[in-house]
Amino acid sequence: MTGTVxxxxxxxxxxxxxxxxxxxxxxxLPERRRARRTPGLRREEVAELAGVSVDYVVRLExxxxxxxxxxxxxxxxxxLRLSGDERAYxxxxxQQRPSVARPTxxxxxxxxxxxxxxxxxxxxxxxxxxxxxxxxNPEMAALMVDFDTVPGPRRNTxxxxxxxxxxxxxxxxxxxxxxxxxxxxxAAWAAHPEDKELADLVDELTSHSPEFAEYWAQRDVRVNAxxxxxLQHPRVGPLTVEYEVLMPLxxxxxxxxxxxxxxxxxxxxLDALAQEVRSAPRxxxxx
Numbered sequence: 001m002t003g004t005v006x007x008x009x010x011x012x013x014x015x016x017x018x019x020x021x022x023x024x025x026x027x028x029l030p031e032r033r034r035a036r037r038t039p040g041l042r043r044e045e046v047a048e049l050a051g052v053s054v055d056y057v058v059r060l061e062x063x064x065x066x067x068x069x070x071x072x073x074x075x076x077x078x079x080l081r082l083s084g085d086e087r088a089y090x091x092x093x094x095q096q097r098p099s100v101a102r103p104t105x106x107x108x109x110x111x112x113x114x115x116x117x118x119x120x121x122x123x124x125x126x127x128x129x130x131x132x133x134x135x136x137n138p139e140m141a142a143l144m145v146d147f148d149t150v151p152g153p154r155r156n157t158x159x160x161x162x163x164x165x166x167x168x169x170x171x172x173x174x175x176x177x178x179x180x181x182x183x184x185x186x187a188a189w190a191a192h193p194e195d196k197e198l199a200d201l202v203d204e205l206t207s208h209s210p211e212f213a214e215y216w217a218q219r220d221v222r223v224n225a226x227x228x229x230x231l232q233h234p235r236v237g238p239l240t241v242e243y244e245v246l247m248p249l250x251x252x253x254x255x256x257x258x259x260x261x262x263x264x265x266x267x268x269x270l271d272a273l274a275q276e277v278r279s280a281p282r283x284x285x286x287x
Contacts, residue, residue: 005193011093012063017219018080019046019061026081049079070096085187089221092190112248112256115267121274123241129188130198131157131181134254142273143233143241143259144170158185159201162209172230172238182215183222190221192253228262236273239266 022038024030029045031086043061047054052072060066062068068076073094077087080116091097116124125133133147133155141147145166147155154160158181160167161174185202192198205212230240241264245255261267 004196004199005093005096005189007093007193008063008065009088010190012061014090014093014219015057015076015080016061018082018086019043022081027079046076046079050075052076055149068096076149083222085183085223085245086221088223089187089190092187092193097191107256109254110246110249112251112254115256119258121204121270121277123270123273125257125258127255129192129253129255130195130201131185132189138277139270139274140259143231143270143278156201157181159205162205162212169232172232177229178211179215179220180222180224180227182212183220184224186216186219187221232268235276236269239269241266241270 005180022041024041024045027041027045027049029041029049043057044054047057048073050057053077056066060068065163070091073087073096074092077090082090088097112126116126116135117137120137121139123137123143125136125140127133136147145160145164150160150164154164161171161181168174179283189195189198202216206216207213225245226243228240228242230238232238241259242262244258244260246258247255259270261270
């Protein structure tokens with residue numbers, strides 16, 4: 001069971017996996033003729049690059065309860081060539097990022113929920129840091145799934161993508177979408193170490209999806225602010241959407257996700273779905 005975040009153990013595993021993915025030439029170190037018994041950089045090479053002792057790196061990778069300073073974390077992040085998202089994840093695990101006030105409820109604020117509706121005909125939804133769907137407009141329901149048919153506790157984009165059968169053929173680049181979603185979820189997991197609901201979600205997905213378990217163990221970290229998703233819709237056929245993620249300043253753990261057509265053919269598909277919404281006797285209800 002994953003439980004809430006064991007920061008020491010996760011920090012150790014994360015540093016180890018980031019070290020093992022690098023080769024000497026990635027960090028401008030000479031290759032040695034002696035064969036390497038383990039993948040990636042050696043601990044002494046990381047220590048040299050970060051300006052710390054080898055013993056310190058060993059103790060960090062053994063999860064021995066060290067609390068690295070921000071300066072040491074910066075040095076390790078530079079040595080391991082971490083991305084911006086990975087660096088933030090490292091600081092979260094070490095509890096060195098400044099905390100911010102977070103909303104205590106999982107509800108959509110009324111002004112933001114109204115904004116979701118006002119953005120029609122662009123498909124739009126509001127999710128929290130766990131990717132629970134808090135609000136949506138009819139166009140998003142027409143594009144993805146009628147969310148009213150999904151039990152409230154299961155209205156979660158990661159859970160639906162991986163474990164909800166009606167969604168299994170929806171993403172044409174399913175592996176990429178799942179990998180990106182899991183990398184984003186991992187960043188939220190480290191930033192919310194006491195969130196039991198999030199830990200339970202990770203436990204459930206790990207237990208019921210070998211696919212999720214495999215990718216989660218790779219410890220990729222990436223916050224997805226924008227991108228594209230090729231879709232296969234059961235009624236209007238293939239289309240590609242571009243998405244943009246916005247964060248309300250007063251609710252920084254919530255995300256407004258907006259879809260737009262990536263090309264003319266996709267725009268025709270979205271227009272057809274919007275027409276379905278307008279002509280439906282009982283339009284798909286939005287929160």
